[in-house]
Amino acid sequence: MEKKKIIEAVDICKSFHDPITVQVLNDVSFAIRAGEFVSVMGKSGCGKSTLLYILSTMDTSYEGELFLDGVSMTNKIDEELAKVRNEKIGFVFQFHYLLSEFNNLQNVMLPGLKLGKLTPKEVEHHAYEKLRILGIEKEALKYPNQISGGQKQRVAIARALINEPLIIMGDEPTGNLDKKNGDVVFDIFKELAEEYQQSLLIVTHDPDFAANTHRIITMEDGRVIKTPSD
């Protein structure tokens, strides 16, 4: 059965105008279906990160159209987009971006509390659940500066999962980690995709990482040059 498209990009173009006009994305169109584990590959500067930030709704200056869960994201106001990000997208960045003022559990809980669909108690329960799946529930009450880099990245993944998003987006999530920790993070992604049918879109330039995903979108000079099985 054809699964529904959760993200669809239609003819997305983007140019930087400062200091001179450079077109970074040129008519990018593709779609991701529910449960897919997709990686975006390409050389440095080919526009893959730029594409990710457009797909994540954080970057709004582009041409073309973006649909998330069948709804157009183009021309929405900041507050609506913030809500969409909160509810439907989970992020994992190269850097963990945990708030040092809060402990790991609170860091995971923040987006859940912001969503406000569950009571704080329920959010806390969910947060423990996510930390347990990622094998770091023991570190819940520690602060981010008290745990290792790999553990931090796992807390960040737990944070991305807290609102059970449609899709998790990653911008080189293993880029800052050593081989061992990188593998741990990759295994987590794989497990999420296979066991929990979580859709993932990961930007990477690590061919080993990409090779193990379901589908590789390859980019070059702002164009998608290969999108198998779409």
Added chain:
Amino acid sequence: MKLKLITEISLALLLARLKQTMVAAFGVTFSIAMFIALLSFMGGLNDLLDSLILNRTPHVRLYNEILPSKIQPIARSSQFPESYHFVRHIKPKNELLDIRNSDAIIKALKNDKNVRGVAPKTTMPVFYNIGDINLTGVINGIDVEEESRLFSFKDYVVEGKTIDLKNTPNSIILGKGAADKMLAQLGDNIQITTSNGTRFTLKVVGFFQSGMDELDKVQSYTTLATTQKMLSKPASYVTDIQVKVKDIAMAPALAKTYHELFDTEAIDIQTANAQFETGSSVRTLISYAVGITLLIVSGFGIFNILNMMIYEKMDSIAILKATGFSGKDVNAIFLTIALTIGLVGGILGLIFGLGFSALIGIIPFNNASMPAVKTYPINYNPMFYVIGAAFSIITTYLAGYFPSKKASKVDPVDIIRGK
């Protein structure tokens, strides 16, 4: 729910920078405390200086003045209607200075609902006889009880008992300056001569010190009846009717009404003492200006600290935005931080302000011209506290406004890609 989350995040950010926050809050505390102390002290001084005159000045004074006839005979002539009249020869006639029909006027005034009290007074020029020398003076015949009630007469009697004036026949309360010249003691008898040459002996029952030296050298007080007796006038002879009204702002209007109604001269306190009002308002203005300057300076402190905090917390702001906090939420977080600093600093400032005022209020302040005052005067007007609190909130809000706006505009993409 949402508010609670934003407050929690704000507090966490605040606590992470506790020292800086405390410095900022202390700035607010200091400025609010100084603002309160300054205004209370200035207010107290103003009240004191004003009371020196205003307490003892009737809000409306009814009196008769020797005036020339306003309508000269030539004006009545129909021959020179448009002309300028040079011929003015009808001089003031020899009238009594008393207010005609004073009993009825006093009664009418006492029934007026705008009036708090009425005190009749009769003034007579006299000479105090000291051996061969005569000193000029003025004796005021007063209604002792009303004068005390309305014009705090009692406060200015520095020796002797005020009520003795009423109870002892032919008694006088001498101005302190006059008494010193006459070497008069309590219980002494002194001689005075009235303007028509009659001599009287009066018993000294007290000394009066108004705070104005010139006045104290001249003025003395007896009862209304004693003065009338010395002038050989009937009990209805009253030269002044002093009126205290309930609302001082109404005095000018009432003075005008009474002038027409009772056919006497009537002067209100605002007209009679315009210079005091000006002095008070200028002093108040200066203290407000200093206080508000202090607050603005502390506002810049908060502005600085928030700006620094925002630069430091760029990453946190970016991630909050990436995970679904909108610009508005981020704005609210930093405004909450600013207002928390303002609120905590402000409340402490109010408490310290009260403390400072109380401290100033116990410093001894002895002044010969103000016998009733022993320490520095303080006005504990709650309005100062309300203004101080309001200003602490307003300045911190303004100080937080621009940094918060900047924080809300942070583009998460710039920050995250910049790493």
